Amino acid sequence: MLALIAVDLSHEPNRVVEMAGAWAARLGARADVAYVDPIANFAPLVRHADLRRSVQDQIQHITLEEKTRVDALVATLPVDARGTGRVWDGAGAVAIAEHSASYNLVLVGTHGRQGLVHLVLGSSAERIARWSHAPVLVVRNAPPASGGRVLVAVDLRDHAEVVVDRALPYAKALGATVDLVFVEDAVNFAPLTMEAPVLALVAEHVARRRTQDQAAMLDLLNRVPAGARGKATVEDGDPGHRIGKLASNYDLLITGTHGRSGLDRWWLGSVAENILRSAERSVLVVHLEAFGGHAEEEGTDGDAHRS
Numbered sequence: 001m002l003a004l005i006a007v008d009l010s011h012e013p014n015r016v017v018e019m020a021g022a023w024a025a026r027l028g029a030r031a032d033v034a035y036v037d038p039i040a041n042f043a044p045l046v047r048h049a050d051l052r053r054s055v056q057d058q059i060q061h062i063t064l065e066e067k068t069r070v071d072a073l074v075a076t077l078p079v080d081a082r083g084t085g086r087v088w089d090g091a092g093a094v095a096i097a098e099h100s101a102s103y104n105l106v107l108v109g110t111h112g113r114q115g116l117v118h119l120v121l122g123s124s125a126e127r128i129a130r131w132s133h134a135p136v137l138v139v140r141n142a143p144p145a146s147g148g149r150v151l152v153a154v155d156l157r158d159h160a161e162v163v164v165d166r167a168l169p170y171a172k173a174l175g176a177t178v179d180l181v182f183v184e185d186a187v188n189f190a191p192l193t194m195e196a197p198v199l200a201l202v203a204e205h206v207a208r209r210r211t212q213d214q215a216a217m218l219d220l221l222n223r224v225p226a227g228a229r230g231k232a233t234v235e236d237g238d239p240g241h242r243i244g245k246l247a248s249n250y251d252l253l254i255t256g257t258h259g260r261s262g263l264d265r266w267w268l269g270s271v272a273e274n275i276l277r278s279a280e281r282s283v284l285v286v287h288l289e290a291f292g293g294h295a296e297e298e299g300t301d302g303d304a305h306r307s
Helices: 013-026 049-074 092-102 115-121 124-131 160-174 196-221 239-249 262-268 271-278
Strands: 002-007 030-037 082-089 105-108 136-138 149-153 177-184 229-236 252-257 283-287 294-297 300-302
Touching (some): 002 013, 030 092, 049 082, 092 105, 092 124, 105 124, 124 136, 149 160, 149 239, 160 196, 160 252, 160 283, 177 196, 239 252, 239 271, 252 271, 271 283
Parallel strands (some): 030 082, 177 229
Antiparallel strands (some): 136 283, 294 300
């Protein structure tokens, strides 16, 4: 498996590479380390020829220094996981997503922005997870030395089997026990004024739906090899926040995304992105629909969907 570790040289690249490299090694991947230089295309904007040449010389000098720093980061990776250092031009998240088509897995760190700052600036990790051709692992903790526990969060209304099947190779590489969870974003009917017969019908429907969901979760759990099979649960609440909190008891959380963008995402939001913001543990985001990504290699699917 070929992995890509995306770094920001201005924000704790050593810490990110240390953790991401440990994950790559545990998953049996060889990892390249990449930095995207946002100023490399600045020179053509300078009109004066002499000044433009001077700017180009400075950019070339800076790029060489950046490549040296990236190569030094590669040298810190475990030997078996050591790939190549890369410095690319362009906008960070966009460039990483474009190059991700050549990889089976992308590993990124996160600044963990929240509140108004996050609303205005967004998150590079979330953008990469949304646009990447390959699954994206957002690292927040080191992998377990052996075994461990993986939580796979599914939506029973949407491609649950795909998420489980794409999660299994990663759990197998870790030798981890796999638990499944579905959090139903249920409507609270209690404050509504309803006649008793209507409330009884609603309660009956909810109970029947819960029984069906529990049976569906058990069917999903049977897709997990017996030796790695944990438990399957159904809970109520806000999926993004509830799943993020449940993840604190696990080494890795795996979930899926459609990669919404534009107005659709603005209005509907994304459970996967809410999980990325709320979870304090590492999160692996797999994609629910193929988008012509990198071919499958060593049992890990690199396809993705990007809107």
